[in-house]
Amino acid sequence: MHPAFSILLFTTLSGTAQGLVVALALASLLGVPMPPGFLSHALLVAEVLLLAGLGASFLHLGRKSRAWRAVLMWRTSWMSREVIVLPAFIGLVGLWWLAEWAGATERLGFLLPLLAIVGALVLWYCTAMIYACLRFIEEWAHPLTIANFTLIGLASGMLLACALATLSGASAMVAATGPVALVLTLAAWMVRALSLHRNAGIRHKSTLQSATGIQSPQLVQKSMGMSAGAFNTREFFHGASLAAMQNARLGFQLLGFALPALLMLWGLSSHHSWPWVWAVLVQAPGLIAERWVFFAQAKHPQNLYYQVVS
Amino acid sequence: MIGWLKDLLQTNAVAQAPAGTSTPVQPMADATRVRALPGETLAKQLALVIDLNVCVGCHACVTSCKQWNTSGSAGPLADMAPYGADPTGTFFNRVQTYEAGSFPNTETIHFPKSCLHCEDPPCVPVCPTGASYKRKEDGIVLVDYDKCIGCKYCAWACPYGARELDEERQVMTKCTLCVDRIYDEHLPKEDRKPACVKACPTGARLFGDVKDPESEVSKAIRERGGYALMPEWETQPANQYLPRHKTPPAKH
Numbered sequence: 001m002h003p004a005f006s007i008l009l010f011t012t013l014s015g016t017a018q019g020l021v022v023a024l025a026l027a028s029l030l031g032v033p034m035p036p037g038f039l040s041h042a043l044l045v046a047e048v049l050l051l052a053g054l055g056a057s058f059l060h061l062g063r064k065s066r067a068w069r070a071v072l073m074w075r076t077s078w079m080s081r082e083v084i085v086l087p088a089f090i091g092l093v094g095l096w097w098l099a100e101w102a103g104a105t106e107r108l109g110f111l112l113p114l115l116a117i118v119g120a121l122v123l124w125y126c127t128a129m130i131y132a133c134l135r136f137i138e139e140w141a142h143p144l145t146i147a148n149f150t151l152i153g154l155a156s157g158m159l160l161a162c163a164l165a166t167l168s169g170a171s172a173m174v175a176a177t178g179p180v181a182l183v184l185t186l187a188a189w190m191v192r193a194l195s196l197h198r199n200a201g202i203r204h205k206s207t208l209q210s211a212t213g214i215q216s217p218q219l220v221q222k223s224m225g226m227s228a229g230a231f232n233t234r235e236f237f238h239g240a241s242l243a244a245m246q247n248a249r250l251g252f253q254l255l256g257f258a259l260p261a262l263l264m265l266w267g268l269s270s271h272h273s274w275p276w277v278w279a280v281l282v283q284a285p286g287l288i289a290e291r292w293v294f295f296a297q298a299k300h301p302q303n304l305y306y307q308v309v310s
Numbered sequence: 311m312i313g314w315l316k317d318l319l320q321t322n323a324v325a326q327a328p329a330g331t332s333t334p335v336q337p338m339a340d341a342t343r344v345r346a347l348p349g350e351t352l353a354k355q356l357a358l359v360i361d362l363n364v365c366v367g368c369h370a371c372v373t374s375c376k377q378w379n380t381s382g383s384a385g386p387l388a389d390m391a392p393y394g395a396d397p398t399g400t401f402f403n404r405v406q407t408y409e410a411g412s413f414p415n416t417e418t419i420h421f422p423k424s425c426l427h428c429e430d431p432p433c434v435p436v437c438p439t440g441a442s443y444k445r446k447e448d449g450i451v452l453v454d455y456d457k458c459i460g461c462k463y464c465a466w467a468c469p470y471g472a473r474e475l476d477e478e479r480q481v482m483t484k485c486t487l488c489v490d491r492i493y494d495e496h497l498p499k500e501d502r503k504p505a506c507v508k509a510c511p512t513g514a515r516l517f518g519d520v521k522d523p524e525s526e527v528s529k530a531i532r533e534r535g536g537y538a539l540m541p542e543w544e545t546q547p548a549n550q551y552l553p554r555h556k557t558p559p560a561k562h
Contacts, residue, residue: 001466060461060462061459061460061461062458062460062461062462062475062481063458063459063460063480063481064459066439066457066458066459069438069439069441069457069459070438070459071438072439072440073435073437073438073439076348076436077435077437077438077463078436079436079438079461079463080438080439130463133436134432134436134466134467136432136540136543137466205542206540206543208408210539210540210541211470211539211540212408212419213537213538213539213551214362214408214410214553214554216410216411216417218410218412219408219409219410220408221406222407222408222409222418223406223407224404224406225369225405225423228396228397228398228399229396229397230398230400231398231400231465231473231474231477232471232474234398235462235465235466235475300469300471301469301470301540301543302468302469302470302471303471305470305471306471
């Protein structure tokens with residue numbers, strides 16, 4: 001598949017924001033001490049990231065002014081469900097921020113953080129199911145897709161929570177969240193590596209023989225029927241070289257998981273704030289590269305019909 | 311303002327019946343229902359049957375399809391930079407060429423490819439707006455261009471690559487089986503067929519109701535080993551293909 005930058009940006013921004021909200025919700029539910037103002041500032045960061053993600057998702061649409069129609073088919077379409085849950089989650093985080101800012105959280109108690117955790121989990125599930133429900137894109141049609149979206153979002157969000165906490169001098173928050181962020185980053189790496197391994201070994205169900213019904217062991221396409229490009233030759237091919245693909249695969253594991261994990265270890269042992277900040281900065285391109293590989297690695301069966309120009 | 315409210319109410323009314331129930335829901339609503347429900351068995355299914363034995367790969371079906379569908383009320387099928395270095399355009403139908411076997415025993419197969427109007431179309435339930443739908447009355451899979459938001463998700467959900475985004479209108483387009491032609495009473499009866507079928511000089515494209523066992527298409531499928539593409543995904547394509555077979559030499 002051709003990775004659309006709008007979707008890479010949307011899923012990574014929103015995923016990290018969801019993880020951040022979950023980190024803040026868990027911290028407030030478990031009574032981790034936070035300096036005054038930290039929670040509302042961090043929630044504001046999450047809200048800004050979510051809104052930026054929502055904006056990026058609009059860039060994917062051909063007809064942006066009709067976007068509201070996407071809420072209609074929630075009975076059958078995971079995309080429709082996502083389109084409903086995302087603004088609801090944004091609203092929920094906004095409400096929590098407002099309650100925090102107005103000092104009303106005492107009365108609301110555990111309700112808003114709990115709802116925020118549920119909302120984040122539901123949103124990850126909806127986003128991942130958009131891909132996992134397409135049975136013939138075999139790289140995606142697997143529970144690992146859901147595990148990856150959730151774990152990577154959680155890990156990057158927890159890390160961002162630590163970085164924000166060190167900058168605000170919330171050392172108790174760092175001490176509580178830091179180790180969790182490190183463990184989650186390593187877990188996310190492991191599960192993502194597992195899906196890379198699985199995808200590399202897939203024997204695709206569709207072949208040129210099943211696509212054309214021509215039962216000859218030697219079958220090649222001589223012409224795709226046009227010399228010019230088409231939607232089919234753009235949307236479903238990433239166009240990157242094998243070397244670029246391998247570099248991206250290595251690069252996202254290095255930038256997205258390995259280096260941030262090392263920096264987090266450093267941050268935990270040294271009590272400096274800069275390793276946390278660096279970890280976030282290093283991880284950001286790694287997350288984008290991870291999503292790029294997620295799309296580029298998916299082989300759409302329609303590509304069987306578009307192999308040779310002449 | 312009122313328009314979108316109406317759409318919202320209508321979609322809720324249409325989608326009431328859960329999939330797989332055999333009891334008819336509200337006869338009144340059912341009679342006026344345009345869309346097939348998920349998993350619904352239709353009485354009629356229009357489709358093409360493509361005879362690979364006689365297709366000569368002339369692309370007449372491609373050009374006639376483009377001509378008819380670029381001239382309709384839905385607006386042109388855009389060609390971008392048609393005279394530029396890197397032209398691209400929207401087509402509903404392509405003729406591809408394959409070679410089977412190894413030299414010198416090779417066979418060239420011309421293979422027309424368009425939307426297969428699946429009986430269980432995976433592109434329809436994923437559409438977030440309901441712009442993509444399957445018609446209850448004849449099984450044609452259509453896109454309502456006025457409702458499509460151009461998210462491209464339906465194209466991802468089609469294993470055959472049958473859908474193409476129109477770059478100018480930014481909505482998803484696909485073969486309509488010339489729905490604006492086959493029911494047009496202003497046309498002579500013999501012209502009420504898809505443009506590709508009318509254009510084919512060798513008669514490689516048959517058109518009809520595959521649910522009617524006595525139709526030309528049903529007979530051709532039955533008698534000449536008609537098959538579906540990518541049966542592994544259980545989309546039940548309505549369009550089928552007739553395989554090539556050895557033609558005995560003519561005696562003069």
